[in-house]
Amino acid sequence: MVDAVVEPILEVSGLVKHYPLTQGILIKKQIGAVKAVDGVDFTLDKGETLGIVGESGCGKSTVAKMLVNLERPTAGSIKYKGEDITRLGGRALKAVRRNIQMVFQDPYTSLNPRMTVGDIIGEPYEIHPEAAPKGDRRRRVQELLDVVGLNPEYINRYPHQFSGGQRQRIGIARGLALRPEVIVADEPVSALDVSVQAQVINLLDRLQNDFDLSYVFIAHDLSIVRHISDRVGVMYLGRIVEIGKDEEIYDHPTHPYTQALLSAVPVPDPEARERRERIILSGDVPSPTNIPSGCRFRTRCWKAQERCALEVPMLAVPAEFRLAPGPAAHDSACHFAEEKRVVPPDDLGNRGA
Ligand SMILES: Nc1ncnc2c1ncn2[C@@H]1O[C@H](COP(=O)(O)OP(=O)(O)OP(=O)(O)O)[C@@H](O)[C@H]1O
Ligand code: SF4
Numbered sequence: 001m002v003d004a005v006v007e008p009i010l011e012v013s014g015l016v017k018h019y020p021l022t023q024g025i026l027i028k029k030q031i032g033a034v035k036a037v038d039g040v041d042f043t044l045d046k047g048e049t050l051g052i053v054g055e056s057g058c059g060k061s062t063v064a065k066m067l068v069n070l071e072r073p074t075a076g077s078i079k080y081k082g083e084d085i086t087r088l089g090g091r092a093l094k095a096v097r098r099n100i101q102m103v104f105q106d107p108y109t110s111l112n113p114r115m116t117v118g119d120i121i122g123e124p125y126e127i128h129p130e131a132a133p134k135g136d137r138r139r140r141v142q143e144l145l146d147v148v149g150l151n152p153e154y155i156n157r158y159p160h161q162f163s164g165g166q167r168q169r170i171g172i173a174r175g176l177a178l179r180p181e182v183i184v185a186d187e188p189v190s191a192l193d194v195s196v197q198a199q200v201i202n203l204l205d206r207l208q209n210d211f212d213l214s215y216v217f218i219a220h221d222l223s224i225v226r227h228i229s230d231r232v233g234v235m236y237l238g239r240i241v242e243i244g245k246d247e248e249i250y251d252h253p254t255h256p257y258t259q260a261l262l263s264a265v266p267v268p269d270p271e272a273r274e275r276r277e278r279i280i281l282s283g284d285v286p287s288p289t290n291i292p293s294g295c296r297f298r299t300r301c302w303k304a305q306e307r308c309a310l311e312v313p314m315l316a317v318p319a320e321f322r323l324a325p326g327p328a329a330h331d332s333a334c335h336f337a338e339e340k341r342v343v344p345p346d347d348l349g350n351r352g353a
């Protein structure tokens with residue numbers, strides 16, 4: 001029997017967000033653009049978690065905002081179950097938005113301090129009244145509090161009466177209120193203590209099973225997403241430079257930038273730390289208003305050659321691995337991709353377990 005081809009729940013192609021840079025007060029003239037996202041492609045399957053990782057300013061939040069329609073792309077498409085949502089408007093867009101919800105990074109600033117927890121979690125019902133009849137909302141909110149591990153009797157409390165981890169649980173409950181299929185979590189644990197990070201990641205893991213959710217999980221540290229991700233995409237200066245399954249990225253990275261990021265992740269065991277190779281990148285990340293020609297990573301890459309300045313490397317399985325099936329044969333945007341294990345196996349990323 002031939003397996004049915006399952007369509008991805010999200011399919012992102014050529015996604016671009018350029019913010020115009022203008023000069024002049026009365027007559028504004030465009031003098032350039034901040035290329036926050038500059039051609040991103042990925043798919044998300046149903047029930048899957050895709051981790052997106054990269055340094056500050058590489059465009060992760062901008063991708064997240066476009067996925068939930070808080071920003072409109074400059075170019076490209078975002079297909080939800082085959083339909084390009086960037087072209088939708090009105091009622092059709094509203095219906096789709098219900099199914100793709102966001103959990104924000106900072107639970108201290110993303111919750112309105114003057115609203116009760118019940119009003120915060122129930123707020124999506126004001127925008128989508130069809131999701132829950134008015135008389136039923138309080139009970140639903142209490143259920144959601146219970147689902148995220150908070151006491152349902154806290155419904156009338158205010159955000160300041162909760163710890164950081166509890167506030168993030170409130171943010172997650174709000175994200176779940178409309179029973180979405182996709183959750184875009186933008187650094188949901190970055191503002192939390194390490195001990196609390198693991199609890200929140202475990203909660204997200206459990207909710208994924210209970211509610212059949214698909215996640216785009218954004219982080220700036222590769223070790224945070226390992227436990228929860230099925231696949232990981234590494235972003236640099238507005239683009240994904242390497243993407244693959246968990247094992248492919250962590251144990252068989254082929255892009256120099258991924259290798260450098262992996263060499264910097266915290267390794268708890270001192271002996272393993274000794275064995276790990278450190279790769280120190282030279283220079284700063286270039287400005288997204290002035291992206292280097294050819295390979296955008298070349299100004300910091302220790303392997304850069306002339307070709308790197310002339311030709312943009314495509315995100316695809318590099319030619320040298322195409323005929324050799326195995327974990328190194330995954331998408332990597334490098335002209336000179338080669339396998340390099342940076343961290344010894346099993347020394348990495350068991351923090352959330
Ligand atoms: N509204 C805006 N106008 C102009 N530039 C913007 C705007 N929003 C973001 N940028 C710029 O776009 C780039 C990408 O920003 P973004 O917030 O997506 O990065 P990020 O990867 O989420 O970073 P962080 O890890 O710090 O959250 C940055 O250079 C940022 O300054
Ligand atoms: S294409 Fe060249 S500059 Fe870019 S990552 Fe590969 S070796 Fe480095």
Ligand SMILES: [Mg+2]
Pocket residue numbers: 060061062186
């Ligand atoms: Mg961000």
